[in-house]
Amino acid sequence: MILTVLFYSFVVITAIQIIYYLVFSTFLFDNKKDKKKVLELPISVIICAKNEAKNLKTFLPSIINQEYSNFEIVLINDASSDNTDEIMQSFKKENNNIKIINVENIEAFWGNKKYALTLGIKAAKNDHLLFIDADCKPLSKHWIYEMAQNFNKDKTIILGYGKYKKEKSIVNLFVRFETLLTAIQYFSYAKLGSPYMAVGRNLAYDRQEFFNVKGFINHMHIKSGDDDLFIQDAANKINTRISTSKNSFTESLAPKSFVEWFRQKRRHISTANYYKFKHKFFLGLFFMSKVLFFILATTLFFFYPWQIILPIFLTYYLVQFIVIGFSAKKLSEPTLIYVLPFLEIGLLIFHLSIFITNLTSKPNHWK
Structure with a gap:
């Protein structure tokens, strides 16, 4: 029995x-982007960095050298204790489309990335915002173009794919596999009209969507979730689109050990408690x-x-x-x-x- x-x-x-x-x-049967677009929308690429001097020096040129006619780069120095600001200033001297926002720690928002991002979003001159991490690079010079071409009057939130660099190690295999499975899930949910998360290292949205939900106010007390909890508040079946073209991918450095990856995933998974039922x-x-x-x-x-x-x-x-x-x-x-x-x-x-x-x-x- x-x-x-x-x-x-x-x-x-x-x-x-x-x-x-x-x-x-x-999600394998992706929607076609609008074919008649000619103008390149003004884009603000936003990078929040905390003690990322080395990564900025390595990866920022891949953003600066994007083949796109109308974009600025908003660099947010989130109370760094290394020479992040010095590196940012050196890039700004050679590129007039870079804007630097220096964030100081205050007691109410100590160590809170969402506070730093809020200041950067408000300081951006363009309404279409594209987010990437400091330890991340686009895999194409057409990354901005590929992501921006998904915007239209209805589609104001664009979910991109953030890969991890391939290396010869067991932990790297697991990191890339978990990243692949996560992308398959959030792309398919979004495709079916129920978006639930995104990755902050490759995400775009209209600034008005940020203000419509009062930014991160509903979860400002939660240290993580500037990407997925924002999607929980702002995204729906009408305003969200996925981008799966290879030119729209970004690539990050993967954690080097299971301990490092464990700590990273703890932050990410802890936000799931605040998802919709x-x-x-x-x-x-x-x-x-x-x-x-x-x-x-x-x-x-x-x-x-x-x-x-x-x-x-x-x-x-x-x-x-x-x-x-x-x-x-x-x-x-x-x-x-x-x-x-x-x-x-x-x-x-x-x-x-x-x-x-x-x-x-x-x-x-x-x-």
Whole structure:
């Protein structure tokens, strides 16, 4: 009796997982951008930096050298203790489209990136804002153009893809795989009219959308979430568009160790508690059903006829390989598919450990 219940539970859980992956495939059929655009919209590229002197020196030229006729760069020095301001000033001397905003720590907003971003957004001269991190670079000289061309009178929030640089290490494999899966999810949710998050290292929106929701006021007390919690407030099925063209991608340096990555993901995952109920439910259902899938599959392989379990198990992986395979190709991460089962199980363990840790303590600062 118990084995029968477990078997049918396994069938239901597998069906749930397969439905999720079929839903995720929707982002592969991206909307076409407007074809008749000629004018290049004025864009303000906003970079918030805290102790990022070295990264600014390395990556800022890739922004300055963008092939776009009408853009400024707003550099926000968020109370840095290194020579970030000196590096910013040196670039400003040679480029008249750079504006520097120096932010001093105040007691009410100590260590709060959202406060610094708010000052930068208000200081920007253009209404169309494009965000990227200081340790990040566009993968094309046409990044600004590709992101900007998604704007129209209805589409005022553009979700981009932020890759991590490929390196030869196990942690790098996991970081890139997790980034790929996250992008597949937030792109597909947005495509289906229910945007729930973005990545601040490649995000664009109209400044009026920022003021419509009173900026970050609803979550200013939360140190992280300047991207996904803003999307929770401002994005909807009408005003949001995804950008999946390769020229619109950005690339960041990946964490070098599991400890560093663990700390980073703790900050990111902690914001999920403040998502809308529907997003928490469906994201939670996907995660829990995946955990149950592996638990039930392992149990039934030992105590139930394997000839019945194996075809169900292989059907799950066939659908997953197809969806993630095409998605990985579209997002320029094709090699990840070769070690998919290993990465999937490892990532589940990693996420479970983060959830357990976040139950006992919360990360406090963005840097």
